[in-house]
Amino acid sequence: MKSKFLMTAAAGAFVTAGLPSTAAAEDLTLCWAAWDPANALIELSKDFESQSGHNMSFEFVPWTSFADRMLNELNSGGQLCDLMIGDSQWIGGGAENGHYVKLNDFFDANGITMDDFIPATVTGYAEWPKNTPNYYALPAFGDVVGWTYRKDWFERPELQAEFKEKYGRDLGVPASLADLKDIAEFFQGRDIDGTTVYGAAIYTERGSEGITMGVTNALYNYGFQYENPDKPYDLDGFVNSDGAVAGLEFYKALYDNATPPGSSNWYMGENIDAYRSGQVAMQMNFAFIWPGVEADENVGSGRSGYFPNPAGPAGQFAQLGGQGISVVAYSEKQDAALEYIQWFAQPEIQAKWWELGGYSALKAVVEDPGFASSQPYAQTFLDSMAIVKDFWAEPAYADLLLPMQERIHNYVIAGEGTAKEALDGLVRDWVEVFEDEGKL
Amino acid sequence: MTDSPIDRVAQRTPPGVAHKIKGLSDRTIAWIFVAPTIFLLLAVNIFPLIWTIRLSFTNYRVNRPNRDVEWVGLRNYERILNDPDIWNTMQATAHFLIWTIVLQVLIGFTLAYLINKKFKGNDLWTTIIVFPMMLSPAVVGNFWTFLYQPQIGLFNYIVTFFTGGDPADFSMIGDVHLAPWAIVIADTWMWTPFVMLICLAGLRSIPDSIYEAAECDRASKWRQFWTITIPMALPFLMLAVLFRGIENFKMFDLVVQLTGGGPGNTTTLTSIDLKREAFEKWRTGYSSAYAVILFVTVFGLASIYVKALNKVKER
Structure with missing residues (x-):
């Protein structure tokens, strides 16, 4: 015990000594989305304030308007944010438009290496161009779409018996997307404890990025690819391949047959509400919600289970979420902002980050032998992070996202046209964007 | 004979102000009063309208400030x-x-x-x-x-x-x-x-x-x-x-x-x-x-x- 205390004290002293001293305390503003992890970061940052003498302020914006608000801020060269935990897809625009400070020299000077972080998060949150050693962010919050399910319902003997009789297999964690749909349909409209419940809450939101973040979990696993792997920006036959069409049809069938009525514009918040209130047997959502699920008095404490996005005919992938932390190029307090990143990158701080509910992307944290059993969802997080794929991270990310939102929502929710027509239309839209960008 | 309201106002106007605006026509004085409003109207309503019409003939994108703006006609x-x-x-x-x-x-x-x-x-x-x-x-x-x-x-x-x-x-x-x-x-x-x-x-x-x-x-x-x-x-x-x-x-x-x-x-x-x-x-x-x-x-x-x-x- 004593030695542990001494080690902690020594580590604290090392950390304090390691932080560069500054002549004057600064007021730093960190911008991020308004969600549970942001509250954990406020708590975590108190440590930085006491060590560095700087004051931290926070600007948190709800997810549905986060991109609008913050991309406006960056595009206008605003000085509101000194540090930005921007979405993974912003990295291309952040780098090419000069919004983010390139961090390579800073990392080299301070012994921070990207080899210490989960590779998918480095590629997803920090690098631009992808797969090149040019870093504009430090992986800050690992996140990925996964599934939460009502373990207590799944374990009911009468439901297990009925399911086995109907489908010839046990009611449990689905091995494939097709299995997941069967389970969702099994629960759809079922009476449980006097309440009508439904199969699954999935992402359908139209206004920001919701339905795209949801449908990709089906598209990837059925064969959708963003481009020809051998010829960048060659889209036809990859975005609208037969597999992609089948994936989109699957998502529509799931929406039509196994989701709560009225769930035509749902994203993270609505899915959480539906699950916590006992409306659905399963929910698709980013992993950040899992600590909140565990703590919930209705669905926590062992009543919920977690599983990665199930496989499809073309493999098993999951939509990457999460963000990296960057220094805003328009900030006049870049030195202090870099201090924050240096402090945040330390293994002790990352371990504390995980304890508080933040998903650390540092290997030292997630590869610790005790990590997988540290929380009921920890293993699912690790498994999910191993199968991630992300949306375009091009500078024209917003231009690419909007037509996808529109085409997919119009087909899945409004039932306009066919899946093939929707994806063919998406190819045309994206080709137009890349032509405008001079990449085609 | 009773003074009109305008006469009464004129009589009460301090001599300094009267002296300063002496020689200005009624029209000029009217313009002086109206000018700030017209300026605001031009700045807030008319200029943005004209600017919008001008932009409508271009391929300008406000999030690409460094890109060349081309005239695209109709x-x-x-x-x-x-x-x-x-x-x-x-x-x-x-x-x-x-x-x-x-x-x-x-x-x-x-x-x-x-x-x-x-x-x-x-x-x-x-x-x-x-x-x-x-x-x-x-x-x-x-x-x-x-x-x-x-x-x-x-x-x-x-x-x-x-x-x-x-x-x-x-x-x-x-x-x-x-x-x-x-x-x-x-x-x-x-x-x-x-x-x-x-x-x-x-x-x-x-x-x-x-x-x-x-x-x-x-x-x-x-x-x-x-x-x-x-x-x-x-x-x-x-x-x-x-x-x-x-x-x-x-x-x-x-x-x-x-x-x-x-x-x-x-x-x-x-x-x-x-x-x-x-x-x-x-x-x-x-x-x-x-x-x-x-x-x-x-x-x-x-x-x-x-x-x-x-x-x-x-x-």
């Missing part, structure tokens, strides 16, 4: 007018506009007609009826999403109470056929009181003597309604239509909060579409052309309507 206008999605948006706007105006005028006039009758609790009912228009549109949009919620919403419960069936059988804001009506109902709930107040002002402006004369001539109530009430309240009704038409043409907050423009694009009104083009897709030149087209449309329709309104008032 290409933006051609693309907009040939885009079927934009025509769908126009149709959605027309549906919303026509039905909200029809319902609000009918219900608003009926309520005004009833409220205009003397009865106990008249003032209380007027206050209750007017309550919805005191709320913020965003708040109204938000709580109507709860009212329309299939499992717990009051709206579905009431409908199925009368029709039978399960409230979860239909979703007002999730169904492509019902969503356009969902926004019409919410807007009508909110703004009918406004139309009612204007109609009430119109009804109360009709002198009782006209009805008394009609009574003497043994005109029936029905006849009085069609030959006195409606013609004399018509300018007020038309004014209400004008106000609601202009307001609903630019409707944004309530619908965004309620449906987000969905499902699909079924409730995407032109204002929502324009916002997406301008501030989500950042197609500044294109959206400027879009805005110019909408401006010309509204301005043209409003001008024709105001002329008709003036003719009615002159009768």
Whole structure:
């Protein structure tokens, strides 16, 4: 015990000594989305304030308007944010438009290496161009779409018996997307404890990025690819391949047959509400919600289970979420902002980050032998992070996202046209964007 | 001889000021007073309008400040007018506009007609009826999403109470056929009181003597309604239509909060579409052309309507 205390004290002293001293305390503003992890970061940052003498302020914006608000801020060269935990897809625009400070020299000077972080998060949150050693962010919050399910319902003997009789297999964690749909349909409209419940809450939101973040979990696993792997920006036959069409049809069938009525514009918040209130047997959502699920008095404490996005005919992938932390190029307090990143990158701080509910992307944290059993969802997080794929991270990310939102929502929710027509239309839209960008 | 007000003001003007403006013509002094307002008007209204028209002929994108801006002529206008999605948006706007105006005028006039009758609790009912228009549109949009919620919403419960069936059988804001009506109902709930107040002002402006004369001539109530009430309240009704038409043409907050423009694009009104083009897709030149087209449309329709309104008032 004593030695542990001494080690902690020594580590604290090392950390304090390691932080560069500054002549004057600064007021730093960190911008991020308004969600549970942001509250954990406020708590975590108190440590930085006491060590560095700087004051931290926070600007948190709800997810549905986060991109609008913050991309406006960056595009206008605003000085509101000194540090930005921007979405993974912003990295291309952040780098090419000069919004983010390139961090390579800073990392080299301070012994921070990207080899210490989960590779998918480095590629997803920090690098631009992808797969090149040019870093504009430090992986800050690992996140990925996964599934939460009502373990207590799944374990009911009468439901297990009925399911086995109907489908010839046990009611449990689905091995494939097709299995997941069967389970969702099994629960759809079922009476449980006097309440009508439904199969699954999935992402359908139209206004920001919701339905795209949801449908990709089906598209990837059925064969959708963003481009020809051998010829960048060659889209036809990859975005609208037969597999992609089948994936989109699957998502529509799931929406039509196994989701709560009225769930035509749902994203993270609505899915959480539906699950916590006992409306659905399963929910698709980013992993950040899992600590909140565990703590919930209705669905926590062992009543919920977690599983990665199930496989499809073309493999098993999951939509990457999460963000990296960057220094805003328009900030006049870049030195202090870099201090924050240096402090945040330390293994002790990352371990504390995980304890508080933040998903650390540092290997030292997630590869610790005790990590997988540290929380009921920890293993699912690790498994999910191993199968991630992300949306375009091009500078024209917003231009690419909007037509996808529109085409997919119009087909899945409004039932306009066919899946093939929707994806063919998406190819045309994206080709137009890349032509405008001079990449085609 | 009594001094005129102008003479009195002139006499009270301190000699210093009088001296300073001595030699300036009335016209110059008038310009000095009006100039700040004109300057503000030019800066805030006219300059942005001219700038928007200029941008509408370019491919400018505000999020690509370093890219060359090209003059594209009428290409933006051609693309907009040939885009079927934009025509769908126009149709959605027309549906919303026509039905909200029809319902609000009918219900608003009926309520005004009833409220205009003397009865106990008249003032209380007027206050209750007017309550919805005191709320913020965003708040109204938000709580109507709860009212329309299939499992717990009051709206579905009431409908199925009368029709039978399960409230979860239909979703007002999730169904492509019902969503356009969902926004019409919410807007009508909110703004009918406004139309009612204007109609009430119109009804109360009709002198009782006209009805008394009609009574003497043994005109029936029905006849009085069609030959006195409606013609004399018509300018007020038309004014209400004008106000609601202009307001609903630019409707944004309530619908965004309620449906987000969905499902699909079924409730995407032109204002929502324009916002997406301008501030989500950042197609500044294109959206400027879009805005110019909408401006010309509204301005043209409003001008024709105001002329008709003036003719009615002159009768």
